[in-house]
Amino acid sequence: MKRSVPLLITALGGFILIIAYFIPAAQGWGEVAAIWFDILASIAFILGGGNLIKIHLKKISDKSAGWAYSAITLAAFLITLIVGLGKVGINPNPKYPEYALSGHYREIGSPFWWLYEYAFKPLTATMFAMLAFYISSAAFRAFRAKNLEAILLLGTAFIILLGRTFTGVYLTAWLPDWMSGLKLENLTVVIMSVFNTAGNRGIMIGIALGVASTSLKVLLGVDRSYLGSGDD
Amino acid sequence: MRPNIASIFFLTFTLFCKSSLLNGQENSFPNPPSQITASDHPWDHGEKIDLNWILSADDQISVKIYSIYKSVDSDPDSFIFIGNVNPGVFSLTVEKLDRKESYFFKVIAVDEQGNASVPIVTLSAISPTREWFDGGRFPLFIITIIFCGSVIYWIYRARSGLPLQIRKIAGLEAVDEAVGRATEMGRSILFIPGIQDMNEIQTIAGLTVLSRVAKIAAEYGAKVEVPTSRSLVMTAARETVQAAFLTAGRPESYNQDLVYYVTDEQFGYVAYVQGMMVREKPAACFYMGAFFAESLILAETGNTIGAIQVAGTAMPAQLPFFVAACDYTLIGEEFFAASAYLSGEPDQLGSLKGQDIGKIIVAAGIIIGVTFLTLGTVAGPETSIGSAFMAAAEYLKSVILT
Structure with a gap:
């Protein structure tokens, strides 16, 4: 049973997508299946976030190798989460000034925007830039x-x-x-x-x-x- | 005041000229096309209408283009330009229409000077109809049926006891060696199932290899660490590893904390895994799944720490990087054959045989297409037989294989 139900869901979802490709009337079914996957993935993200906190808290508590990185990871995760979800420093939407959280979470100049522009983007770019050095070393060997x-x-x-x-x-x-x-x-x-x-x-x-x-x-x-x- | 004869003459001359000019302009308007008809495009998704008309009497004389317009009502001002077709063309398939709307169409002949004919408009509105089957995909449907049929047939034959052979794949033979080495060195095994989610077939193929790696690691008592970049992959990988430990008879050795989520962000994930590799120095690294720019960063880091590395992916752009940096690389179809190779189950081996039938179909398609093009070129595209061969090759490429 534990394996039969996932197999059934997999088969059902897969065959629906195949049928939807050839039969126009069934096109909507394929879209529904894709939406269901997105919903599942979104819910699983909560699971992932919980796991992230658990794993890194354990590393900090055990003082295992590189635990300081875990502390930084947790701090960065929680700060971004609070700033993003709480819409910290974001002005209300001019259409709905009475609602404090009506503004867009990526408003230019907001703390969340600042984190994205001046922390996340440079770090990502740094990792990507390192690729050039790895290409050189791999080419040298190849x-x-x-x-x-x-x-x-x-x-x-x-x-x-x-x-x-x-x-x-x-x-x-x-x-x-x-x-x-x-x-x-x-x-x-x-x-x-x-x-x-x-x-x-x-x-x-x-x-x-x-x-x-x-x-x-x-x-x-x-x-x-x-x-x-x-x-x- | 005396009438000025010269003025009268000038006025008369001007009126005469203007009259002539106007007549001349009227005469220069191209004759309009006629008998425009609109019909639903057969076997489509309900987005196309076929237009046909009879060419203007001036088609090969003064017409430069035919302009086609559409509208959801018959108001002459509401028509929207769709496109132009050349003289001699008397049909057009209008695409990207909404089947919930009804459309009028009009066609105008335009000459070199930009003079437009009187428009001809369809008599009644028409809506595109959605058919039950997409006829444009019929050749692909037939190919799918043949391919799937051959896979199922060979699975059935294999179940009936037909012995099937599979060639040695060095990368998969190396799995045992890599796990054994990690055990001897007392270090961990790192398994990366790509950075895509569970809806990516490469991730599923990667988890298949993980099943084998985890089983051998369980037998040897080695530690397998699986950082994932998707929550769903983490959940599936945990199930896979747990089942592998159970199969190996070591369920008590399974530690779910070794299969964990890092981040969805590509380079954040790479940064974590790279740091972990440098700190913990795993003895064996497996990269099995869909990879992008991070492939080389991971593989080069693994190379630097002296780990034995086995990679498998179906991303052609990343294959050279893995080949350059890893000890063994499963290239494309080898990666997908891993499941059958590692399990040795007749069902799975049968599917590989069915895959070979697919290769024969592809090879036949290539040979037919190349033959048509060669014959068309040799005969000359300007000859009737040459152009027929070229048209057949084009049909094969653009209709059957698209």
């Missing part, structure tokens, strides 16, 4: 010419990188028109549009079939491992 395949990869990457810069265009600008296919910028286009696209499409076809097959297995209840073991 492009080491250890064997024939690695040499081919290195050569291809070299052409692509150069072909997308002014230097690359400048380096092969002297080639005559009848050899224009060998110009770096043209080689880049050929590599990307022929070899890269062919490889990418091969992967995409495999993925599409894999998605369809896995979905079918889930809908038919053949694959139950995401619910735990296959036993009821």
Whole structure:
């Protein structure tokens, strides 16, 4: 029973979405199923928030490694929650001046807006910016010419990188028109549009079939491992 | 005052000229198209109307375009411009209509000078009708039936005892090795089920691998930590891990606090996991699910701490990053085959065989399309046979496969 009901709901929701794709009259059913998922996810968010508080309070209480980060996480979470839900510092909507909480929670200049603009956004941007360094270190490792395949990869990457810069265009600008296919910028286009696209499409076809097959297995209840073991 | 003969002559001449000019203008108006008809577009969602008209008598002489307008009432001032079509075109499918409204349509012929003909308007209002089946998706429906049918057929055959083989997948073979290594080193195992929710099939495929990882970890007595970026995924992952520990015969070792929620925010999640990896140095890291920009940050951090790393995703843009930074990577369909591979159940292996039928269909489609295009190019697109091949290839691409 514990597993049969989720399987039934999964199958019902999945088949409704498939039917809704082909039968216009059933389109509304698909939208209803999607709304139900959003409702469930929203309720689960409360569960997630509760879990966040519990886990980090435990870390602080146990003084486990990095507990100070947990304290900062909890403080940031609670401050944002209180400021956002309480609409702290937000002016009432001019249409309803008698209601103190009628203003928009993202009002420019409000504490919540300030937290978003001057704390959240810079922190996010910092994490994203770190990606550049990781790309460099990964490229350094990936492009080491250890064997024939690695040499081919290195050569291809070299052409692509150069072909997308002014230097690359400048380096092969002297080639005559009848050899224009060998110009770096043209080689880049050929590599990307022929070899890269062919490889990418091969992967995409495999993925599409894999998605369809896995979905079918889930809908038919053949694959139950995401619910735990296959036993009821 | 004497009548000025010159003035009279000038006046007469001006009137004559004006009269001629006016007549000339009337003559320059293009003849209007005629017999406009509007009918419901067949087999659609109830958003389209087909318009047809008879071309203007000046169609190949002075008409530059036909302008088409729509209105929810017959008031001449309420018509809204829809678009233009070229001379020689006598039909148009009007899209994005509301089936709860009734529409009038009008067509005007316009010449090079911008002179517009008298408009022709549909006699009565018409509403688009929603059909019970979307005919535009019929080819896809047939492909779906064939594909799903083949998967179900091969599942049935596998259940009947047909032996099926599956090739070795290094990334999945490495699961046992990675968990064993973590156990030997006395460190934890980190499992990241992607950053998408439970409505993403990759997350479900990731949890399938988690089931296996957790089962082996339970058998070995290793610690599996699963930080999630969605609450629903946390709930599902807890069920998965708990069931795996139960299957392994170690239900008492299950600790639900090791499967926990971090944040929905992408880079907030990455910041937490990265910090945790640096502090706790897990011996094995699994990245199984849907990833975006965070893939490389996580995998490079795992590489830095010397963890054995296995990744699996169906996000083509992230695959190169995982390949560069991880020890093993499950590429696309290998990731989805993990469940069948790890369980070895006949039902699941049968579904992989059904998937192969899908590949044959795709390969056949590619071969037919390439053959049509090649023959069309060889014969020349200007010849009738060449253009027929090109049209067939275009139909395959734009109608059947879209």
